[in-house]
Amino acid sequence: MxxxxxxxxxxxxxxxxxxxxxxxxxxxxxxxxxxxxxxxxxxxxxxxxxxxxxxxxxxxxxxxxxxxxxxxxxxxxxxxxxxxxxxxxxxxxxxxxxxxxxxxxxxxxxxxxxxxxxxxxxxxxxxxxxxxxxxxxxxxxxxxxxxxxxxxxxxxxxxxAPSLTNWEIHSFNEKFSGPKFSWALKNFSELNVNNLTSDIFSMGGRKWVLRLYPKGDTIADGKWLSIYLEMAASDTLKEDEKIFVQANLRVLDPLGSNHIQLQMNVWFEVQNASWGWNKFMSLAELRKTYLDNKEHALNVEMEFKVVSATNYSPII
Structure with missing residues (x-):
């Protein structure tokens, strides 16, 4: 005893x-x-x-x-x-x-x-x-x-000891039926907008968009392509919620041999629901090599490796 x-x-x-x-x-x-x-x-x-x-x-x-x-x-x-x-x-x-x-x-x-x-x-x-x-x-x-x-x-x-009422289970999804999202921006050189937002797409149980600045955001001085991954407005994060994302963002080479790729490893939170690169690549290099000859399109691809998820109680 x-x-x-x-x-x-x-x-x-x-x-x-x-x-x-x-x-x-x-x-x-x-x-x-x-x-x-x-x-x-x-x-x-x-x-x-x-x-x-x-x-x-x-x-x-x-x-x-x-x-x-x-x-x-x-x-x-x-x-x-x-x-x-x-x-x-x-x-x-x-x-x-x-x-x-x-x-x-x-x-x-x-x-x-x-x-x-x-x-x-x-x-x-x-x-x-x-x-x-x-x-x-x-x-x-x-x-x-x-x-x-x-x-x-x-x-x-x-x-x-009271019964367990506060808990969370954090998991990392590494298997996706379709891990890639592709976005083609036709006549890229003629775009005369500050920024463009892709269609909403789902990945890892959450909804996302890509936001692209054809002439760079305010930090890029008009010489760089700026691209960001953002939580869709219809799928906002709750207070104190966070999601880990590991993904590769590519600007595709029309000839298929020299893609520009950067890797993202980031926690998305309420105060950090957008993440990307203000200087992903130079616009001069992009116009020279990365627009296809047929439609002068810029082809962007996002390939997801990991998206985390959290089940928790109580739900705040």
């Missing part, structure tokens, strides 16, 4: 604040000892509530001999099995346990805690500490645990 080992997870410290979950005050420790001889050498408290479940504090005044506790005070917490049967399948409860023994001499509580969270279920309804304090140490009035004619106090905090 739990004992101290060479690699101990038990933490002891003094605390002034009393237990928050349950306190068990005994008027006569010797009487408690004698009475538990008729109840399997243990005392079980009344049920108490913590975290929405019912529990009992169990104290072995002379130690739980069945669990190597002879010569010590042993303390356990038991969950009411009916609390586990509310749902189908039966519930599993995770809880931190912190045991208390009051010391009148210090006017503080000695707290003993196993820092490992305990899992309560239908197969394991009891967890605790076998060797809380040596019996002789506890029962000596000079040490302060037993006082004023045999009084003593035990307690426990049961801190129930």
């Amino acid at each position: 739990g004992s101290r080992s060479a690699v101990s997870t038990i933490v002891e410290k003094w605390r002034e604040h009393p237990p928050a979950s349950y306190s068990l005050k005994i008027q006569s420790f010797s009487r408690l000892e004698n009475s538990t001889a008729f109840s399997d050498h243990k005392f079980q408290s009344r049920k108490f509530s913590s975290g929405g479940y019912k529990w009992r504090l169990i104290v072995y005044p002379k130690g739980n001999q069945k669990d190597n506790g002879s010569g010590f005070i042993s303390m356990y917490v038991e969950i009411d099995s009916k609390s586990l049967m509310v749902f189908t399948p039966p519930t599993e409860i995770f809880a931190e346990l912190r045991f208390f023994v009051y010391n009148k001499k210090e006017n503080k509580y000695l707290t003993i805690q196993d820092v490992e969270v305990k899992r309560f279920n239908a197969l394991r309804t009891v967890w605790g500490l076998v060797q809380v304090l040596p019996y002789d140490t506890f029962n000596n009035p000079e040490n302060g645990y037993v006082f004023e004619g045999g009084q003593c106090e035990f307690g426990v905090d049961v801190i129930v």
